[in-house]
Amino acid sequence: MFGKTLFVGAGAMGGAILRGAIKNGLLTKETTYVVVKSDMHATELTEELGVTVTTKIPDLSTVDTIIWALKPQVLPTILQQIKGISAETVCISVAAGITLESLESWVPEAVWYRTMPNTPVAVGAGLTAIAGGSKATVNLTDQVVDLFGAIGEAVVVSEADLDRLSAISGAGPGYAFVIMDALADAGVRIGLPRKVAIKAAAQTLYGAGLMALKTGAHPAVLRDQVTSPGGTTIAGIGAMEKGGLRSAIQDGVVACYERSLELGKK
Ligand SMILES: NC(=O)c1ccc[n+]([C@@H]2O[C@H](COP(=O)([O-])OP(=O)(O)OC[C@H]3O[C@@H](n4cnc5c(N)ncnc54)[C@H](OP(=O)(O)O)[C@@H]3O)[C@@H](O)[C@H]2O)c1
Incomplete structure (x- = not known):
């Protein structure tokens, strides 16, 4: 699929996907093109990655794959203006909502995929939900999974579940940082230096996540293993x-999901 590939937008999210795909050899610098807004960022990216970066969208008729990594407020206007996309072009949007x-x-004309990555893609540990549009095929979907697999895990879901996952894995790093910060505060309260408390909180959340993933055990089973009687x-x-820890987390996820549905309607 990838062939001649264009990234429109290479900020936090587009930049992470671009770097991951080049580092993992899924894309080559000779066939990868990037469009950003500022001349300065274009020069920086060319120097860093050796790809062709411009500030204007090029002729799209010869492009095989386009990753649309623009802010949701910007993407609709640009998509309604572009011309020349051919029927075979695969378009992947990362825009929330x-x-x-x-x-x-x-x-x-395009074969569309909608995706919802999360910020840990920047360190190769993201979770990306992928939903295919009406022209999606099994073969193309596998390749989109490979692209996001280069920056973490990727799961193929229905679009309704992608919206639900936005409230778990999309917003999840935000929840995890609050929990981490609260754990670190607690450590300081009982006398630990802040730096040690933060490192202990982060490594513990990371280790617990890794244990759940590697063992495949239900979280309640893992919790039971560390809770001795009395x-x-x-x-x-x-x-x-x-x-109210459990109900606060559930209420938080529901509030996030309802807010995203509300914003989606707007
Ligand atoms: N960051 C996240 O955690 C996250 C998570 C899930 C989904 N997303 C989605 O990812 C998308 C991008 O978010 P982001 O955080 O990566 O935003 P960002 O860091 O602000 O990057 C936006 C990119 O778009 C470029 N750009 C802006 N206007 C443009 C235009 N008119 N023509 C060409 N390029 C233009 C910017 O160019 P310059 O570099 O020159 O400024 C920049 O490279 C959003 O739709 C968001 O919903 C983000």
Whole structure:
């Protein structure tokens, strides 16, 4: 699929996908083209990656794959203006909240994919949800999975589940940082230096996530393994649950999901 590939936007998200794909050999610098807004960023990216970077969208008729990594406020205007996309072109949007229905109505010629990555893609540990449009094929979907697999894990889901995952994995790094910060604060409260407390909190969340992924065990099973009868961990968990930990997390996810549906309607 990839062939001649164009990134429109190479900021936090587009830049992470671009670097991951080049580093993993999925894309070559000779066949990868990038469009950004500022001349300064264009020069920096050319120097860093050796790809061709411009500030104007080139002739699209010879491009095989386009990754649209623009802000959701910018993407609709640009998609409604572009011309010359051929029927075989694969278009991948990373824009939050823009539906496949809208994407296909603006550029009906293309084969559309809508994706929802999260910020850990920047360190190769992201989770990207992928939903294919009406022209998606198994073969093309596998290749989109490979592209996002270069920067973490990728899962193919329905578009409705992609919206749901936005409230778990999309916003999830935000939740995790709040939990990490709270753990570090607690460490400081009982006398640890802040730097040590932050490192301990981050490494513990990372290690627990890795254990769940590697063992495939249910989180409750892993929790049971660290809670001995009458012990310290169950005393800690009991106090946290009395404070509403579980219901606060559930309510937070529901609030995030409802807000994204509300914004999607606008
Ligand atoms: N960051 C995240 O955590 C995250 C997570 C999931 C999804 N997303 C989605 O990813 C998309 C991009 O977000 P981001 O965080 O990567 O934004 P960003 O860092 O602001 O990057 C936006 C990119 O678009 C370029 N750009 C802006 N206007 C342009 C124009 N008219 N023509 C060509 N290029 C233009 C910018 O160029 P310059 O570099 O020259 O400024 C920049 O490279 C959004 O739709 C967002 O919903 C982001």
